[in-house]
Amino acid sequence: xxxxxxxxxxxxxxxxxxxxxxxxxxxxxxxxxxxxxxxxxxxxxxxxxxxxxxxxxxxxxxxxxxxxxxxxxxxxxxxxxxxxxxxxxxxxxxxxxxxxxxxxxxxxxxxxxxxxxxxxxxxxxxxxxxxxxxxxxxxxxxxxxxxxxxxxxxxxxxxxxxxxxxx
Numbered sequence: 001x002x003x004x005x006x007x008x009x010x011x012x013x014x015x016x017x018x019x020x021x022x023x024x025x026x027x028x029x030x031x032x033x034x035x036x037x038x039x040x041x042x043x044x045x046x047x048x049x050x051x052x053x054x055x056x057x058x059x060x061x062x063x064x065x066x067x068x069x070x071x072x073x074x075x076x077x078x079x080x081x082x083x084x085x086x087x088x089x090x091x092x093x094x095x096x097x098x099x100x101x102x103x104x105x106x107x108x109x110x111x112x113x114x115x116x117x118x119x120x121x122x123x124x125x126x127x128x129x130x131x132x133x134x135x136x137x138x139x140x141x142x143x144x145x146x147x148x149x150x151x152x153x154x155x156x157x158x159x160x161x162x163x164x165x166x167x
Contacts, residue, residue, distance in 0.1 A: 010059050011044070011051055018061045019044075022068045029072055029122055031107045039075055043068040069127065073137060076115040109159045117152035124149060 022043055027036035047067050050057060057063055110118055116138070123134040135145035 006052070011047055014059050014061065014064070015044070018064045021061050022064050025065050026068055026072060029126060030075070031111060035075070039068065039071045043071045046071065069123070069137070072122075073119050076119050079115065105163055106160065109156060109163055112159060113152065113155055116148060117155050120145065120148050120152045121156060 019040070023036055023040045026039045026043075027033060030036055030039070043064065047059075047064055050067070051059065110121065113121070119138060120134060123129045123137055124131065129137070131145055131149065132142055134149070135142045138145060138148075140148065
């Protein structure tokens with residue numbers, strides 16, 4: 001009887017290079033070191049499970065960051081489900097999206113948006129994904145995602161401008 005090596009062992013070779021990049025990706029998007037650590041661990045556990053499947057993907061840092069992106073979206077979705085009061089959409093007039101933002105304030109405002117708005121804005125503007133890929137990540141149609149992005153930008157703008165006025 002021959003013993004096959006665990007296919008997830010290849011992940012160990014990539015771990016030292018990938019760990020700081022996956023953690024950095026998550027920390028930049030969630031802003032909380034403890035949450036970023038938890039999601040990094042979840043990402044690597046999911047990667048081990050994926051490596052053991054017959055149709056295992058090719059291991060790379062890029063692929064691991066994709067796994068982390070999905071874990072972050074799942075985290076936001078779960079957190080949003082636990083919220084007791086829904087956030088209402090605001091509909092201020094639509095200004096151009098090209099503005100300079102206070103990064104710390106922008107992260108705080110983004111963290112208070114609904115899961116759908118936060119995920120759409122993060123995937124589109126922080127990760128730079130095309131709208132079609134954002135739609136695929138969120139399991140939405142292209143047109144529904146475009147509408148979601150418009151509502152998310154309006155909600156972000158209203159919340160951001162409200163916070164700026166308090167400074």
